[in-house]
Each structure stands twice: as C-alpha cells, then as structure tokens.
Amino acid sequence: MDPLKHVEKELKKCVKCGACRAHCPAFAAWQREPAAARGKVALAQHLMKQDITLDDQTYLAMSKCLLCGSCVEKCPNEVPTDEIVIAAREALAQRRGLTTFHKAVGRVIRNRKLMNFGAFAAAILGPLFFRKVPATSGLRLRFPLPFVGGKRHIPQLAKKPFLNRHPEVIPGEPGKPRIVFFVGCMTNFVYTEVGEAALALFRHLGCTVIIPKDQQCCGLPGMSGGDLATVRELAEKNLAALEKYEADYIMTACATCGGALHKFYPLVVGKRNPELMARLKAIAEKTVDAAQLLQQLGLHPAETGAGEKLTITYHDPCHLRTRGITRQPRELLQGAPGVELTEMEGADKCCGLGGTFNVYHYDTSLKINAGKSEAILKTGAEAVVTGCPGCMMQLSDGLKQAGARTKVMHTLEILARKLH
Amino acid sequence: MLESRIIDALKEIVGAENVATETQDLLCYSYDATQMEFLPDVVVYPGNTEEISRVLMLANGESIPVFPRGAGSGFSGGSLAKGGGISLVTTRLNRILRIDQENLLAEVEPGVVTEHFQLEVEKLGLFYPPDPASLKFSTLGGNVSENAGGPRAVKYGVTRDFVMGLEVVLPTGEIIRTGGETYKGVVGYDLTRLLVGSEGTLGVVTKIIFKLLPYPEAKKTMLTTFDSIDGAARAVSTIIGNKIIPTTLEFMDYATLQCVDRRFNLGLPVEARAVLLIEVDGDRELIEKQAAKIHEVIKPLGLVEFKVAKDAAESEALWKVRRLVSPSLRDVNPDKYNEDIVVPRSKVPDVIRRIEQIQKKYDIPIVNFGHAGDGNIHVNIMIDKAVPGMEEKAHEAIAEVFRAALDLGGTMSGEHGVGLSKQPFIPLELSPTQIATMQAIKKALDPNNILNPGKMFPVG
Ligand SMILES: Cc1cc2nc3c(=O)[nH]c(=O)nc-3n(C[C@H](O)[C@H](O)[C@H](O)COP(=O)(O)OP(=O)(O)OC[C@H]3O[C@@H](n4cnc5c(N)ncnc54)[C@H](O)[C@@H]3O)c2cc1C
Numbered sequence: 001m002d003p004l005k006h007v008e009k010e011l012k013k014c015v016k017c018g019a020c021r022a023h024c025p026a027f028a029a030w031q032r033e034p035a036a037a038r039g040k041v042a043l044a045q046h047l048m049k050q051d052i053t054l055d056d057q058t059y060l061a062m063s064k065c066l067l068c069g070s071c072v073e074k075c076p077n078e079v080p081t082d083e084i085v086i087a088a089r090e091a092l093a094q095r096r097g098l099t100t101f102h103k104a105v106g107r108v109i110r111n112r113k114l115m116n117f118g119a120f121a122a123a124i125l126g127p128l129f130f131r132k133v134p135a136t137s138g139l140r141l142r143f144p145l146p147f148v149g150g151k152r153h154i155p156q157l158a159k160k161p162f163l164n165r166h167p168e169v170i171p172g173e174p175g176k177p178r179i180v181f182f183v184g185c186m187t188n189f190v191y192t193e194v195g196e197a198a199l200a201l202f203r204h205l206g207c208t209v210i211i212p213k214d215q216q217c218c219g220l221p222g223m224s225g226g227d228l229a230t231v232r233e234l235a236e237k238n239l240a241a242l243e244k245y246e247a248d249y250i251m252t253a254c255a256t257c258g259g260a261l262h263k264f265y266p267l268v269v270g271k272r273n274p275e276l277m278a279r280l281k282a283i284a285e286k287t288v289d290a291a292q293l294l295q296q297l298g299l300h301p302a303e304t305g306a307g308e309k310l311t312i313t314y315h316d317p318c319h320l321r322t323r324g325i326t327r328q329p330r331e332l333l334q335g336a337p338g339v340e341l342t343e344m345e346g347a348d349k350c351c352g353l354g355g356t357f358n359v360y361h362y363d364t365s366l367k368i369n370a371g372k373s374e375a376i377l378k379t380g381a382e383a384v385v386t387g388c389p390g391c392m393m394q395l396s397d398g399l400k401q402a403g404a405r406t407k408v409m410h411t412l413e414i415l416a417r418k419l420h
Numbered sequence: 421m422l423e424s425r426i427i428d429a430l431k432e433i434v435g436a437e438n439v440a441t442e443t444q445d446l447l448c449y450s451y452d453a454t455q456m457e458f459l460p461d462v463v464v465y466p467g468n469t470e471e472i473s474r475v476l477m478l479a480n481g482e483s484i485p486v487f488p489r490g491a492g493s494g495f496s497g498g499s500l501a502k503g504g505g506i507s508l509v510t511t512r513l514n515r516i517l518r519i520d521q522e523n524l525l526a527e528v529e530p531g532v533v534t535e536h537f538q539l540e541v542e543k544l545g546l547f548y549p550p551d552p553a554s555l556k557f558s559t560l561g562g563n564v565s566e567n568a569g570g571p572r573a574v575k576y577g578v579t580r581d582f583v584m585g586l587e588v589v590l591p592t593g594e595i596i597r598t599g600g601e602t603y604k605g606v607v608g609y610d611l612t613r614l615l616v617g618s619e620g621t622l623g624v625v626t627k628i629i630f631k632l633l634p635y636p637e638a639k640k641t642m643l644t645t646f647d648s649i650d651g652a653a654r655a656v657s658t659i660i661g662n663k664i665i666p667t668t669l670e671f672m673d674y675a676t677l678q679c680v681d682r683r684f685n686l687g688l689p690v691e692a693r694a695v696l697l698i699e700v701d702g703d704r705e706l707i708e709k710q711a712a713k714i715h716e717v718i719k720p721l722g723l724v725e726f727k728v729a730k731d732a733a734e735s736e737a738l739w740k741v742r743r744l745v746s747p748s749l750r751d752v753n754p755d756k757y758n759e760d761i762v763v764p765r766s767k768v769p770d771v772i773r774r775i776e777q778i779q780k781k782y783d784i785p786i787v788n789f790g791h792a793g794d795g796n797i798h799v800n801i802m803i804d805k806a807v808p809g810m811e812e813k814a815h816e817a818i819a820e821v822f823r824a825a826l827d828l829g830g831t832m833s834g835e836h837g838v839g840l841s842k843q844p845f846i847p848l849e850l851s852p853t854q855i856a857t858m859q860a861i862k863k864a865l866d867p868n869n870i871l872n873p874g875k876m877f878p879v880g
Contacts, residue, residue, distance in 0.1 A: 012754070013750075015453065015455055016451045016452065016453055016455055016492075017453045017493060017554070018452075018453060018491050018492055018493040018554070018557045018558075019554075019556065019557060021491060021493075021557040022533075022535075022556035022557045031511055031512070032440075032445075032448075032465075033445075033448035033449055033492070034444055034445060034448040036448075038448075039447075039448035042447055042448055042450075042451060043444055043447060043448070046447060052443050052444070052447065053443065057442045057443070057444050058444055061444040061448075076746045076747045077746075077747060077750065078747065
C-alpha cells in the first residue's frame with residue numbers, strides 16, 4: 001500500500017493559506033516555498049497522485065523538514081505536516097530505496113549488538129563522530145557518509161553507557177509510584193549525567209525506578225528517514241520491554257523519545273500496524289516527561305536543587321512545547337534556590353537539530369542554531385537549560401562555534417544539584 | 421516551456437542560484453490560498469530593483485508573461501502563472517530601508533513580512549495599523565497590490581491610506597517613482613493610488629513609503645453578545661452614531677458561533693444569536709469613557725452579555741473567539757468559498773437577511789462573520805465538492821450574494837481582489853465603459869500584455 005494513503009484525509013485538509021511560513025524553521029532558513037510546510041504538503045499531494053517524476057530533487061525537497069511540529073501547532077486547519085512528511089519519506093524510500101545514510105541508521109538502531117556507543121555515534125551523530133574516527137577505521141567504511149562536515153564540535157562520549165550502570169529495578173518506598181525509565185540513546189551514550197539526575201530525583205521522592213535493560217532506540221531517527229519497517233521492529237521490542245513491569249508511569253528525560261512514545265507511536269506506527277494500536281496507546285497514555293512528572297508528584301526544588309548562584313535561560317524543546325510542556329520546567333527551575341531565570345527571545349524556536357535533519361543539512365541546521373545562540377548570549381546567562389539531550393548537543397555545538405563558554409544543562413541536572 | 425536561452429539570460433541577470441526550474445520548485449509556486457494550481461515555467465528570485473527591471477525588459481522583448489508574487493497568500497489567484505511564464509518572487513527584497521521618526525514615515529522593500537514591519541516600528545513607539553489576518557506571513561508588496569485591510573480599518577483605513585509613495589518597475593522595464601515623502605502633493609495624476617490595489621497588473625512594486633502614526637497609549641477590548649442579529653447590527657451604527665469610532669467592530673453570526681462553540685465550548689449565553697468584538701484605542705482616560713458610553717448605548721439593543729478585558733491576557737482571550745472561527749468552519753463542510761462583500765455600514769442587517777434567504781433557496785450552509793464596522797462581511801459558502809452538483813449550486817449562490825451586495829450600494833470584494841476568482845463576475849459590478857477605461861490604462865502601461873496577463877478583466 002502507498003504509505004501516503006495513511007494521510008490521504010490529512011493531505012486534503014491543507015488549503016495552502018501559507019500560515020506555516022510564519023512558523024516553519026526550515027522556511028525561515030531557506031526562504032523558499034519548497035522548504036515551508038505548505039510546499040512539502042503540496043509535494044506530498046502530487047507524490048500521491050503520482051504525477052511527478054521522482055529524482056534526487058524530490059528527496060532533497062522532502063528532507064527539508066525538522067519534524068518539529070511548529071507548523072502543526074499553529075496551522076488553522078490542523079494539518080499534521082510532520083505525519084505527512086514521514087509518510088512521504090516512507091513513500092520515497094519504497095519507490096526508490098532508502099538512502100545510504102538511512103540504511104546505515106536502520107542497521108544500527110535495529111541491532112542490539114551493534115548498538116554500542118561507537119556504532120551509535122557513527123550512525124546518529126554521523127558527521128560529528130567522524131572527526132574523532134581515524135580515516136582508516138572500519139567504522140568509516142561501514143558507514144560511508146558523503147556529507148560529513150568537518151566543523152562540528154562533538155560531545156564527549158560516556159565511558160560506560162547508562163544502561164550498564166544500574167540494576168534493572170531500584171526499589172523505592174512502598175506505596176510510592178513505580179516508574180519505568182525510558183532512557184533513550186543520547187542519555188545512554190552521551191549525557192549519562194541526565195540519567196543519573198533523573199534517577200536521583202525520583203529516588204528522592206521514594207519512587208521505585210525500573211530501567212528495563214532490553215529497551216531500544218525509540219526509532220525516531222528511522223522514522224525521520226522513512227524507514228518504517230525498522231521503526232516497527234523497534235516499537236515492538238520497546239513495547240515488550242516496557243510492558244514487562246507493572247508501572248504507574250513511563251518517564252522520559254528526552255523530549256524526542258517522549259514525543260516518539262507519546263505521539264508518533266500511535267500516530268505513525270499504530271496507523272500502519274493496527275494490531276499494535278491498543279498496546280501503543282496504552283504506552284502513550286502512560287508516557288510523561290520527567291519535569292512534568294516531578295511537578296505532578298510534588299517535588300520541592302528548594303530541597304533538591306539548592307546550589308551556588310547560577311543565571312540561566314531556558315530553551316523549549318519542540319517535542320515538549322508541542323505537548324504543552326512549557327510551564328512545568330520553568331516553575332521547577334525558578335523554585336531552585338540560587339537559580340535565576342532570564343527568558344531569551346524566541347525560547348520556543350526550534351534549535352535546528354531535527355533528528356537526522358542536521359546530518360543532511362548541517363549548514364542550514366547551524367544557521368537556524370546561530371539565531372538561537374545569539375538569543376542565549378543576549379541574556380548573559382551562565383547556562384542554557386533544556387529538557388532534551390538532542391537539543392543539548394545542538395545548543396553546545398552552536399555556542400562553541402560562536403566562541404561562547406555558556407554551559408548547556410538539562411533541567412534535571414539543575415533540579416538534582418543538591419543530590420549529587 | 422521556455423527556451424534554454426531565456427533561462428540562461430535569467431540566470432545571468434539574477435544569478436543561477438536564484439532561478440529554479442525543477443518540477444518541485446515549480447509546483448511550490450503554482451498555488452496560493454485559493455487552491456487553484458498553475459505551473460510557471462520558471463521561478464525567479466530577484467535581489468533588487470535593477471534585476472527586476474532587466475527581467476521585465478527581457479520578458480517584454482520576448483513576450484513572456486511575468487507573474488509578480490509575494491507570499492502567495494492571496495485569496496483570488498492574483499499571483500498564479502495561468503498559461504505559464506515567469507513567477508517573479510519578491511521575498512529576497514526584504515529590507516526595511518529606513519524609519520524616519522521626524523517625518524513619521526518608513527521606506528521598505530516589498531518582500532518584508534507585514535508583522536515584521538509592524539513590530540519594528542512599534543519598537544520606536546510608532547504604529548502601522550493595517551492588519552490583514554495574514555499579517556504574520558503576507559508581504560507588504562502583496563498588501564499594497566491587493567490593498568489589504570483588516571479589523572482596524574474601521575478607524576484607521578486600509579493599506580492604501582498609508583501608502584505615500586512607491587518605486588515601481590513598469591512592464592516595459594522602466595523604473596518610476598510615484599508620490600513621495602510629503603502628505604500633500606498635487607502635481608500630475610495620482611499614480612500611487614492607481615497602483616495600490618492593481619494586483620500586479622500595472623507594475624512591480626519595488627519600494628514603498630509608508631505613513632506611520634504614534635502608537636496609541638492604550639486599548640480596551642469588549643466582547644458583546646446580542647439576542648438577535650439585528651441588535652448586533654444596530655449596535656454598530658448606534659456606536660458610530662454616538663460619535664465613537666472604535667478601532668475594531670468584528671461581527672459573528674449565529675452559524676459562526678455555533679461552529680466555534682461546538683468545537684471549543686465557548687460557554688456563551690443560550691440567548692446568544694450574534695457577537696460583536698469591539699476594541700477602542702487611544703488616550704487611557706478617553707477609552708474608559710468610550711467603553712462606558714458604548715455599554716450604555718447598546719444595552720437597549722438586546723444585549724445579553726458585556727465582557728471587558730482588564731488586561732492584555734484577557735483581551736487575548738476575547739480575541740480568541742474571533743480567531744477560532746477559521747479552524748471551526750470546516751466542521752460544517754470540508755470545502756468553502758470565502759467571499760468578502762462590502763455594503764454601507766447601515767445596510768449590514770439587510771444584507772445578512774438577503775444572505776439568509778439565499779441560504780434557504782440553495783440549501784447550502786452560509787456562515788457570516790467579519791468587519792461589520794466597515795460593512796465588510798466574510799460570506800463563507802460551505803460545501804462538499806464530493807457531493808455532485810453542490811459546486812455548481814454554490815456558484816449560483818455566490819452570484820446572488822454579489823448581486824445582493826451591489827443592490828444595496830456595495831461591492832463584491834473589499835479586500836481579496838479580483839485576480840482569477842472573481843473575473844467572471846466583474847461585469848456585474850463594472851460597466852463596459854468602466855472596464856474599457858481600465859483596459860486602456862493597462863494597454864498604455866503594458867503594451868505587450870506581459871505583466872500578470874489574464875487577470876482581473878473578463879476573458880474573451
Ligand atoms: C488566512 C488568510 C487570511 C487573510 N486575511 C486577509 C485580511 O484580513 N485582509 C486582506 O485584505 N487580505 C487577507 N488575506 C489575503 C492575502 O493575505 C492578502 O491579499 C495579502 O495582501 C497578499 O499578500 P501576499 O504577499 O501573499 O501576495 P500574493 O498572494 O503573493 O500576491 C497578491 C497579488 O499581489 C501581486 N503582487 C505581490 N507582490 C507584488 C509586488 N511587489 N508588485 C506588484 N504586484 C505584486 C501579485 O501579482 C498578486 O496579484 C488573507 C489570506 C489568508 C490566507
């Protein structure tokens with residue numbers, strides 16, 4: 001079946017009013033209609049009608065979307081362009097095959113054995129990793145990436161992945177919530193301190209924290225390339241891992257993983273695999289963002305977050321903002337003694353990472369990010385705080401390129417300052 | 421298809437990276453908000469006046485149609501390349517050239533987005549009032565060419581009232597300036613007024629001098645609910661009859677309210693049959709008095725609820741009712757024709773009654789809302805194109821709506837323009853002599869009929 005059939009109704013909703021031009025970060029960067037949501041919807045409509053010939057240009061046009069959901073949030077007709085773009089990329093992949101890069105991504109995120117952090121980095125961080133990998137390394141041969149950029153600053157990789165550090169079940173007080181922690185690749189391999197902070201905070205609240213060992217990549221990198229077979233495989237494995245334990249909540253500290261579990265699993269995977277829908281929905285309903293849950297469970301940041309004076313500014317990750325989680329992290333941060341929050345201009349604007357977008361369009365991704373760095377620097381804050389490890393990597397890169405020393409931190413790190 | 425020689429010449433003028441011929445590019449410049457589609461042969465993004473002039477000289481010499489385009493948010497197909505040709509996109513000309521605080525004016529390029537300009541002048545305590553609902557994405561060049569208006573037109577007027585002067589590239593490639601930087605000026609014909617609203621058929625606007633105002637000290641928003649449409653309509657003329665000119669007088673009929681309520685649960689009183697969103701601005705003390713006076717004079721007209729916003733957040737909440745209209749409409753039917761007739765203010769109740777009759781006659785849902793303060797009503801004919809015969813019925817209904825507006829001394833379109841959508845109806849409003857006069861002007865400026873051909877005038 002043509003994947004675009006899954007969004008046939010949605011495609012009709014777009015009346016080409018152009019409102020997305022005001023909100024689409026890709027359009028802001030390119031200033032050309034094919035980059036705007038409206039343009040991509042138009043292309044998808046024609047892809048479905050099969051009245052245009054496919055070539056590399058079609059791929060290129062469809063690749064210009066960060067799946068950030070900014071347009072979806074603001075569209076007067078509620079057109080789900082993110083869902084449409086995923087379907088269009090799937091259709092392109094079916095008709096012409098996956099790109100080399102996305103084949104590589106799929107191979108790695110699907111394979112538990114390959115999923116050590118070297119391979120992870122090669123696939124997900126692609127170009128950034130390759131600066132550290134010698135040109136003779138087999139990794140490079142395995143993942144020939146023609147678009148490796150040389151400028152990128154890459155984060156330090158953790159010595160030991162988060163998932164290997166803790167037992168599967170960390171019991172809390174009886175009667176307190178049982179929480180399954182969906183860790184995500186970035187936290188597992190790069191920002192392990194975010195995982196540690198999450199653990200410390202929920203243990204402080206007396207919760208039982210369960211970290212299923214056989215959890216996988218959420219699959220969003222595959223989804224963003226149109227490799228829905230891989231995403232389905234991962235979703236099924238994750239379902240099994242997450243269902244294994246009786247739990248009150250499934251908690252994520254990564255906005256993107258949260259977005260995948262909460263929104264894209266039912267919306268994209270469920271639509272294509274109706275037999276999984278009920279289970280996907282059950283997982284989606286239980287999925288909460290860490291900051292949201294901490295507030296809900298009554299965390300007092302005054303007890304856990306006290307520390308030296310620190311001026312901060314907060315960046316809204318797209319996949320928290322579009323789920324309405326903007327107030328909670330700010331309120332918690334402001335409650336932490338010593339922390340002083342100054343809002344930046346355009347805190348709600350996308351940082352430009354966009355899953356694998358930054359690999360295809362590194363320069364544009366940087367351009368989007370440059371505006372972000374400028375806004376951060378204008379506040380004079382010592383640290384920029386956010387709720388997504390993906391954004392953290394992108395923000396760090398941008399700030400380093402701008403020659404700034406601003407720290408990049410996760411909300412949970414600030415909230416757990418006293419617990420370390 | 422254009423010869424490669426022409427494409428090369430265009431590349432030579434604007435640079436190869438600013439010429440697009442790939443199918444995906446052409447597709448993305450084939451539509452506007454009317455949902456019609458016509459593929460151009462090439463999309464060109466010039467960077468300055470001289471390049472536009474050279475493109476037009478080339479096109480004029482070779483008789484290639486050129487279609488100026490801003491954001492492509494037009495509601496009448498004005499920017500569409502019907503028959504093929506060059507889509508000339510102005511969005512690279514996006515600089516605010518100067519804001520002159522002593523003379524209260526600004527000079528801009530046409531590709532500047534309306535809201536961006538507004539925010540920039542507001543930083544200096546200045547005010548550019550025209551506020552089409554598309555202001556977050558439409559371009560100022562598009563606003564000038566369509567003579568766009570918005571809710572604030574009641575008090576401040578439309579785009580035309582703020583244009584002091586223009587720089588324009590004529591279809592033959594010559595560059596002229598019209599008007600200037602002075603409020604007064606009577607030398608020669610008023611070409612500025614001719615060009616504003618000319619829908620890109622007479623020249624390409626490359627610079628605009630706008631008049632600015634001081635930003636008003638304060639504003640006050642009121643949401644008023646009536647038990648009849650008549651009450652709401654009479655409220656409009658009563659308020660103005662009492663020598664108060666609000667900034668905004670937005671009106672929503674019962675069908676509109678039902679749509680919004682079904683989806684967003686507004687909690688309106690059960691007696692509600694029409695709503696007026698009223699805003700006054702100006703001196704802080706004065707607007708308090710005006711709000712009190714408005715309440716007093718509309719009370720006897722079947723007023724069932726009167727809400728006043730205490731602060732900006734509350735004002736935003738009241739405006740939300742109006743903003744939710746668009747997204748709710750499609751629950752009635754998937755497709756719509758959005759017409760924007762105007763009648764003299766006092767005739768609003770009459771035209772609404774006529775539309776109710778038309779709705780009954782054709783059995784098609786019609787939802788009305790809009791700028792009651794200046795008699796500009798958005799008539800939304802809600803149809804389902806999948807239902808056989810419904811589209812044809814809608815066309816007949818539209819013609820009758822237009823006739824009703826004209827009978828009452830109004831016009832077919834207050835803001836959206838003629839473009840392609842209203843072409844067939846033009847003879848309803850304009851006499852053959854009027855049309856001939858306009859065509860003579862067009863011919864004088866565009867002898868080869870290359871600039872936005874096939875628009876505005878009746879075909880054949
Ligand atoms: C959701 C929505 C709400 C809207 N609300 C309003 C409203 O409240 N009031 C209103 O008046 N309109 C409204 N419109 C219609 C539209 O936004 C306006 O007509 C706007 O002025 C068009 O600007 P644009 O940049 O999109 O122009 P385009 O659609 O690109 O072009 C419009 C016309 O102007 C010509 N043109 C554009 N730039 C130039 C130039 N530099 N020189 C010469 N000709 C040029 C084109 O050839 C075309 O004929 C709305 C549209 C939408 C989709």
